[in-house]
Amino acid sequence: MSRKQMHLATILSNGLGLPYAWLEPQVDPADYANIHALVRYAKAAERGKLDFIFLGDFLAQSQRSEAHAPGQTLEPTVVATAIALATDRIGIVNTVSTTFEKPYNIARVLKTLDVVSGGRMGWNAITTSAPHAAANFGRAIDDRETRYAQADEVIQIVQALWGSWQEDAWIADKNARRFTDLSKIAPVNLRGTYASSRGPLEIPPSKQGQPVMAHAGASPHSHALAGRYADILISEVFTIDEARHQRESLRRAATAAGRNPDDIKFFAGVIPTIAATPAEALARRGRLVEPDIIQQVHYLGRLIGLPLGPDDLDTPLSAAQLSAARANPGDPRSFRALEVAREGWTVREVLHHAVIDFHPAPIGPPEVVADHMQEWFEAGAADGFWVTPDIYADGMDAFVDGVVPLLQQRGQFRTEYEGETLRDNLGIDHQYGLRQPHSKP
């Protein structure tokens, strides 16, 4: 058996980067609505042999400040199509809400994309809890129990619709005048409490059969759902211990659902900042933190249990402060914050390390990022990484051309795609239609 290697994914959001990335001189703010910029980043990721591009989604206004760009402009189906047509091997995982989208539409769009991409699609099936998103659909938000029960039904119906055109239904025999075997294109007639569909869907199998399944989340509800259906789980974890704990919880959920836990790949997020020297990298990330520095210093105080304010920014924490500081176990970022503070940086510099961000932030030359990933991977904290460039304009290339070759040299990451489909590259078994329960005890 060949040595196990990590998987790598990246997310394209608004094509700009972290909230203040658009202010940087190398960024053209017009990329906000420029699909060609997103395609360029996708092609870079494919050059780096990444497993997949992830497209998030948010069904409501995402811009909260005039100084931020909105999180996303362009509708993900359109973006996925553009990427599918401009690339050959990289996968594309689209987020579609089970709360507000209908299974018939989800099934049709994603299977179309799977056919068009040559078997490279995945579906990140998530529930939506944002009241503003519900309001866009003229609804209120249901409780979590209901949302996850609905998600379960929607996923089953979507997968059944994917299988409703059987794999050998397409004959295309001119002599026999039979385009299809209609007995193999049958309604699914699924009626649930929250969703129903008749089917069938008139779409033949893709090169990988049907899209792979992803889920993003960390709650017990999330892990239970992912344990039943997901091939990929995207997590938000800040320490190796927390990641291992979540990965084990997920694997137990898969086992409980009668599946082989190795069939679910656990992805840990990372938002690297890469530059030639540690100082340049810290300055680059610092510029992206600086506009929020006042809010962040107060937040940092709460994280480590000290009353911090703007006056504390330009000095390191004193010995007395460091001795009084306590990491807040409710926010795993506090451990990293305290670790950086103990290195003697000023409070401003601690914050420039992006200790308060959505994912861990290795900052420095490519080796620093590769080391972070290798350490986590070898510690069993993740099967792969979900990488968000800090500033897409040059951050995607910096990762692909700087970090990926190091991981390849270390034997941690592929040097060529294993196959043509997303299933091939992730090592995920064939599935067509709804998986039979407990088929893999």
Next chain:
Amino acid sequence: MSRKQMHLATILSNGLGLPYAWLEPQVDPADYANIHALVRYAKAAERGKLDFIFLGDFLAQSQRSEAHAPGQTLEPTVVATAIALATDRIGIVNTVSTTFEKPYNIARVLKTLDVVSGGRMGWNAITTSAPHAAANFGRAIDDRETRYAQADEVIQIVQALWGSWQEDAWIADKNARRFTDLSKIAPVNLRGTYASSRGPLEIPPSKQGQPVMAHAGASPHSHALAGRYADILISEVFTIDEARHQRESLRRAATAAGRNPDDIKFFAGVIPTIAATPAEALARRGRLVEPDIIQQVHYLGRLIGLPLGPDDLDTPLSAAQLSAARANPGDPRSFRALEVAREGWTVREVLHHAVIDFHPAPIGPPEVVADHMQEWFEAGAADGFWVTPDIYADGMDAFVDGVVPLLQQRGQFRTEYEGETLRDNLGIDHQYGLRQPHSKP
């Protein structure tokens, strides 16, 4: 004022053609699920300077016989994206049902496509009455009154969402650290009986502001809706008289809605068959009719009031039969059927003229098709034509390279696009957001 010219559109369905087109030797049945084939036809249409590509939609199983290909495989958003990225000037009009799709999704997908295409999108807003489509969404079909009341609300909400990011909201001023003027990105908060949405949509204006509006239908409900909102109406008409009558009904509806009737373009359908000689063209179309010849001969009998059956196929109608025949005023195709029968063709040959089809069928060398269109256009029967190639594999090129140059030589059709956007090329006024009622008395 320059001489008025016709507009031209074409539809891409399954990329094959009429139901039996896939049996022809020049057709690769695999084109059924091949987006590159659709893109090739779109590029041909752009070479012909056509106004737009029309993408239909049907939210249920469309294949009724193993000998037919289904009407459509690939989801239209995906197809529209592929065409938008492969072309520069031609418009793209996508069908999206107001009955089963939510206004927030419709608005988001179509405005994204409008931005990505550089202002070349249109929305064919139609209601859906197929019970199998309703069943795919776990619903039953509402009555027509309800469906059209819902359509009216959905269109208003979609257009309001399109306008919810005001045209000058995007500032992108790095020095002022203002990405947008958030006061100009406001919720619409529309609540109707059948649809509601809060908004806003975080998508800036496209090069034409927002998509143009199309509608397909002939009922009084359809004309009333189109009169209020449509820039384009796609009709199904078989004679010049019927077309004039429908066009006038539409224009009255526009006037009643306080609009200038010249602002709605009335498109008449046509399914030409083009070959070097009349006999070759008739043989080509005949092959597409022949598998249904038995059903068609019975149907022809009902159309012209004669008891016809298979035994009548290979002789012309006798003088006695022709004298007894009566066109059925309930089906305008009967007039054309009788006209062809009187030319002395055998009954089989009458049917090979495609007298029983979805649209008029000029059959012959390119001149025959150009003559049909010119005659209708000059008679005030249409502002444009909606052309369905009989067999896409070579029928699209035959139209673009054979018929279009004749229309251009005759001064009936443009030789170059007027502008960059669909609005420019159709001569449709700027609109952003919901049109103010009675703004053009």
